[in-house]
Amino acid sequence: MESHGHSTNAPISVRVMRRDNPDATPRYEVFQIPHRQNMNVHMCLLEIQENPVTVEGTKTTPVAWDVNCLEEVCGSCTMIINGRARQACSTLVDTLEKPITIEPMTKFTVLRDLQVDRSRMFEDLKKTKSWVPIDGTHALGAGPRYAQDDQLVSYTLSRCMTCGCCVEACPQYGPGSAFIGPAVLSQVRRFNMHPTGKLNKGERLETVMGSGGITDCGSAQVCASVCPKEIPLLDSIAVVARDTTIHALTSWFGK
Amino acid sequence: MANQPRVIVVGGGLAGLMAAIKIAEFGALVDLLSIVPVKRSHSVCAQGGINGAVNTKGEGDSPGLHFIDTVKGGDFLAHQPPVRDMCDAAPNIIYMFDRMGVPFTRTAEGLIEFRRFGGTLHHRTAHAGATTGQQLLYALDEQVRKFEAEGKITKYEGWEAFYPSIDESGRCVGLTAMDLRNMEIRSFASDAVIYATGGLGAIFGYGTNSVVNTGAAIAGCYQQGAIYGNPEFIQIHPTAISGADKLRLMSESVRGEGGRVWVPKNPKDTRAPLTIPPAERWYFLEEKYPAYGNLVPRDVASREIHHIVQTLGHRVEGEEAVYLDLTHLDPDYLTKKLGGVLEIYEKFKGHDPRKVPMKVAPAVHYSMGGLWVDYKQMTNIPGLFAAGECEYQYHGANRLGANALVACVFGGMVSGVNAFVWAEANAKKERSAAALAATNQKLKSRVNDVLGRAGDENPFGIRRELGQCMNRYVTIVRENESLKKADGMLVDLKKRLARAPLPDAGPWANQSLIHVLELENMIDLSRAITQGALLRDESRGAHFKPAFPNRDDEKWMRSTKASYTPDGPKFDFSETIDTSLKKPVERRYDVLPEHAPKPGGAAAAAH
Numbered sequence: 103m104e105s106h107g108h109s110t111n112a113p114i115s116v117r118v119m120r121r122d123n124p125d126a127t128p129r130y131e132v133f134q135i136p137h138r139q140n141m142n143v144h145m146c147l148l149e150i151q152e153n154p155v156t157v158e159g160t161k162t163t164p165v166a167w168d169v170n171c172l173e174e175v176c177g178s179c180t181m182i183i184n185g186r187a188r189q190a191c192s193t194l195v196d197t198l199e200k201p202i203t204i205e206p207m208t209k210f211t212v213l214r215d216l217q218v219d220r221s222r223m224f225e226d227l228k229k230t231k232s233w234v235p236i237d238g239t240h241a242l243g244a245g246p247r248y249a250q251d252d253q254l255v256s257y258t259l260s261r262c263m264t265c266g267c268c269v270e271a272c273p274q275y276g277p278g279s280a281f282i283g284p285a286v287l288s289q290v291r292r293f294n295m296h297p298t299g300k301l302n303k304g305e306r307l308e309t310v311m312g313s314g315g316i317t318d319c320g321s322a323q324v325c326a327s328v329c330p331k332e333i334p335l336l337d338s339i340a341v342v343a344r345d346t347t348i349h350a351l352t353s354w355f356g357k
Numbered sequence: 358m359a360n361q362p363r364v365i366v367v368g369g370g371l372a373g374l375m376a377a378i379k380i381a382e383f384g385a386l387v388d389l390l391s392i393v394p395v396k397r398s399h400s401v402c403a404q405g406g407i408n409g410a411v412n413t414k415g416e417g418d419s420p421g422l423h424f425i426d427t428v429k430g431g432d433f434l435a436h437q438p439p440v441r442d443m444c445d446a447a448p449n450i451i452y453m454f455d456r457m458g459v460p461f462t463r464t465a466e467g468l469i470e471f472r473r474f475g476g477t478l479h480h481r482t483a484h485a486g487a488t489t490g491q492q493l494l495y496a497l498d499e500q501v502r503k504f505e506a507e508g509k510i511t512k513y514e515g516w517e518a519f520y521p522s523i524d525e526s527g528r529c530v531g532l533t534a535m536d537l538r539n540m541e542i543r544s545f546a547s548d549a550v551i552y553a554t555g556g557l558g559a560i561f562g563y564g565t566n567s568v569v570n571t572g573a574a575i576a577g578c579y580q581q582g583a584i585y586g587n588p589e590f591i592q593i594h595p596t597a598i599s600g601a602d603k604l605r606l607m608s609e610s611v612r613g614e615g616g617r618v619w620v621p622k623n624p625k626d627t628r629a630p631l632t633i634p635p636a637e638r639w640y641f642l643e644e645k646y647p648a649y650g651n652l653v654p655r656d657v658a659s660r661e662i663h664h665i666v667q668t669l670g671h672r673v674e675g676e677e678a679v680y681l682d683l684t685h686l687d688p689d690y691l692t693k694k695l696g697g698v699l700e701i702y703e704k705f706k707g708h709d710p711r712k713v714p715m716k717v718a719p720a721v722h723y724s725m726g727g728l729w730v731d732y733k734q735m736t737n738i739p740g741l742f743a744a745g746e747c748e749y750q751y752h753g754a755n756r757l758g759a760n761a762l763v764a765c766v767f768g769g770m771v772s773g774v775n776a777f778v779w780a781e782a783n784a785k786k787e788r789s790a791a792a793l794a795a796t797n798q799k800l801k802s803r804v805n806d807v808l809g810r811a812g813d814e815n816p817f818g819i820r821r822e823l824g825q826c827m828n829r830y831v832t833i834v835r836e837n838e839s840l841k842k843a844d845g846m847l848v849d850l851k852k853r854l855a856r857a858p859l860p861d862a863g864p865w866a867n868q869s870l871i872h873v874l875e876l877e878n879m880i881d882l883s884r885a886i887t888q889g890a891l892l893r894d895e896s897r898g899a900h901f902k903p904a905f906p907n908r909d910d911e912k913w914m915r916s917t918k919a920s921y922t923p924d925g926p927k928f929d930f931s932e933t934i935d936t937s938l939k940k941p942v943e944r945r946y947d948v949l950p951e952h953a954p955k956p957g958g959a960a961a962a963a964h
């Protein structure tokens with residue numbers, strides 16, 4: 103029930119961007135780490151934690167990072183590894199160019215080292231009423247029937263783990279911009295297609311119609327290519343764009 | 358002046374979020390504390406599904422049969438009335454999630470699809486592909502966000518609770534927690550507190566659990582006088598994949614959808630699996646348990662695999678593992694039903710399980726034990742409730758697959774309702790400032806002690822040793838001599854930890870400090886687990902002692918209740934089990950039970 107990953111491969115060199123707190127100036131530290139079989143980037147950080155000494159022999163502090171599920175389903179451990187946002191738990195060291203460079207995401211406030219504050223994404227889910235409005239949690243019988251095909255679309259969208267890879271890659275998203283980003287737009291699509299979620303469709307569309315909304319998307323299309331869950335973000339953006347247009351027209355005619 | 362009732366919920370997994378929603382629906386204020394943003398809680402890992410006897414397959418299934426399977430699966434160590442209530446509520450729990458928009462896998466008619474799981478012969482497990490826990494958690498997360506937007510729930514994400522605060526009368530009036538960013542120590546006052554802090558698998562080092570599942574919160578309650586129930590019952594899941602940081606689960610749903618477990622008949626056979634002809638394969642579970650086959654309960658399957666690999670010395674391509682084989686099934690079907698699980702295998706092992714049999718071995722998975730609670734989910738400390746994997750109530754000596762999620766949600770509901778009632782009744786009383794200050798001081802002194810340590814030990818190395826010790830001596834096969842040895846090692850680890858200087862003394866996001874505080878708590882729990890195992894001289898469910906191979910109802914059909922003392926746990930075995938609803942029987946999975954689904958079952962159920 104235990105795994106030891108002995109290996110004869112050469113040690114790996116890892117460069118980590120360090121920052122003691124949100125106001126501190128970043129610096130890099132380089133570590134030599136013994137290679138192990140099946141090693142992921144998370145394990146590199148564990149090695150540093152137990153032995154926080156740089157390649158120059160200087161004692162430092164363990165690196166701070168967020169991690170939980172270790173199977174790419176919680177989104178915690180997202181960081182920039184060799185220039186690309188991805189999960190430290192599912193990125194295997196053997197697939198990476200050496201030395202490995204690890205940095206925090208750039209679109210969010212860095213708390214310490216590789217820890218960032220992604221609460222903005224959760225706030226945006228609140229703004230767009232990303233939930234199905236139910237009357238209560240008491241027993242009210244089964245929900246609406248759902249065709250297999252619709253379930254598949256909904257399930258695909260619903261696997262978004264709010265990791266932030268897509269917004270990290272999106273040129274329109276960032277601290278200086280109000281753009282809500284592809285992940286949340288995709289949730290708007292998801293709740294708008296649910297038979298009960300539809301009841302808030304108009305409100306949801308109005309939230310993403312103004313500035314910071316769907317029209318801020320420059321169609322650069324990089325978001326979809328970096329999503330670890332392969333969520334069809336471009337389809338979602340297209341659906342929401344079409345729906346907002348229709349909504350704008352009908353609500354204008356309706357006035 | 359009367360306060361508006363206020364309840365603190367610690368933990369934002371399925372149990373905590375469900376409790377918070379119930380309380381918010383009743384109109385009390387909720388403070389929701391969680392180490393991780395709630396959407397990243399361990400519940401996202403649950404793959405296979407959630408049980409509820411909805412009986413959509415014409416098998417004559419019913420909550421009553423779900424109840425029988427559950428108490429039998431738990432080897433008759435769970436009090437039966439709450440288990441019955443949970444099974445009765447399960448179909449409506451699934452419907453509630455359905456209404457919240459969980460994309461459950463559907464039948465052609467658009468109904469919820471159910472699949473088979475271990476320890477039952479009925480199709481009783483609803484699922485959303487193979488990432489069910491994630492989908493259920495997200496549904497509750499979304500509903501909580503709605504209440505947050507309305508100002509009824511206030512989230513404190515990135516806060517870790519350490520001690521419930523107990524006033525002079527013994528009542529819980531809040532707790533003390535730490536902000537994991539600026540390390541501020543703060544006490545929160547309330548009229549009731551619910552702990553929903555999940556399991557403790559990280560104690561064992563390697564296993565299927567998330568990193569945050571240290572059990573440290575359970576230990577904080579235990580140190581404050583809460584009873585720890587059935588600590589020695591730890592579930593070992595039969596099918597996980599090897600890995601250097603985690604043993605990732607290959608869900609029981611793989612077998613539920615038709616996966617078969619086998620080894621080459623010749624222990625020394627090193628041929629590639631698909632070149633081994635069927636006649637030279639040993640489907641040992643199917644052979645020994647013709648009635649349940651690959652879907653025997655986990656304790657049974659893990660012991661069989663352990664026997665085959667460790668005692669009989671069978672290997673698969675030289676590895677200490679067995680095959681879990683799906684290659685006989687249609688790849689598209691597999692993608693649809695098990696995609697999320699198969700992806701994990703592909704990502705971490707680099708092979709496609711649709712084409713080659715997976716290699717799996719047992720791994721620590723779940724804690725049946727936890728905080729002792731009454732039928733209202735209240736611990737022995739009035740006003741302190743517990744729900745979800747952190748409490749001991751529903752699974753007895755062994756949990757059936759897909760029963761954890763339903764127990765978390767049901768326990769969350771029951772604790773939410775009762776904490777609300779309690780809070781309302783007690784809102785007029787004072788929330789003792791002295792009690793809140795006392796836990797504050799207690800945590801401050803502990804932090805200062807940890808920060809001031811000197812010596813030659815490494816706290817992270819000690820954590821590794823803890824995992825090795827527990828994994829080696831306190832898992833599938835337990836022997837009294839080794840358990841004694843393990844307990845001695847635990848005492849020693851705690852002493853050594855007192856000589857471990859912190860590699861980081863900084864005032865901001867100091868993960869090393871938290872690590873040591875948690876590790877001390879983990880060692881306290883480990884001693885209760887180990888000593889509980891040592892004392893229980895019988896074999897029941899997941900607790901197996903070759904020296905005492907039988908279940909001993911006469912002597913041991915009793916809860917284990919551990920209380921904390923600075924010198925180690927103190928035990929009380931006076932609580933017998935309420936078996937008023939189903940008489941304990943011998944637990945057999947080789948022959949069909951009387952309630953097996955049979956042709957005509959549908960007609961019978963139509964009455």
Ligand SMILES: Cc1cc2nc3c(=O)[nH]c(=O)nc-3n(C[C@H](O)[C@H](O)[C@H](O)COP(=O)(O)OP(=O)(O)OC[C@H]3O[C@@H](n4cnc5c(N)ncnc54)[C@H](O)[C@@H]3O)c2cc1C
Pocket residue numbers: 367368369370371372373390391392393394395398399400401402403404405406407408489490516517518519553554555556565566567569570573574606608722723744745746747758759760761762763765
């Ligand atoms: C890989 C895997 C697959 C599984 N699959 C299934 C399945 O298919 N079906 C099934 O029924 N069961 C399954 N289980 C079991 C099930 O997932 C868990 O038992 C269940 O999710 C636990 O939920 P919970 O709400 O009790 O706690 P968790 O989801 O673990 O949440 C605990 C919460 O408490 C918080 N917390 C912890 N300590 C503190 C503290 N001190 N202060 C503040 N917050 C704290 C955490 O931040 C988190 O929010 C599986 C388990 C694993 C490991």
Ligand code: SF4
Pocket residue numbers: 271272273274275283284318319320321322323324325326339
């Ligand atoms: S398509 Fe839109 S959302 Fe996606 S990366 Fe481009 S600008 Fe961003």
Ligand code: SF4
Pocket residue numbers: 261262263264265266267268269284285288328329330331332333335
């Ligand atoms: S859409 Fe994909 S990349 Fe974006 S947050 Fe969700 S899972 Fe991450």
Ligand code: FES
Pocket residue numbers: 169170171172173174175176177178179180189190191192
């Ligand atoms: S730890 Fe959850 S995604 Fe990596």
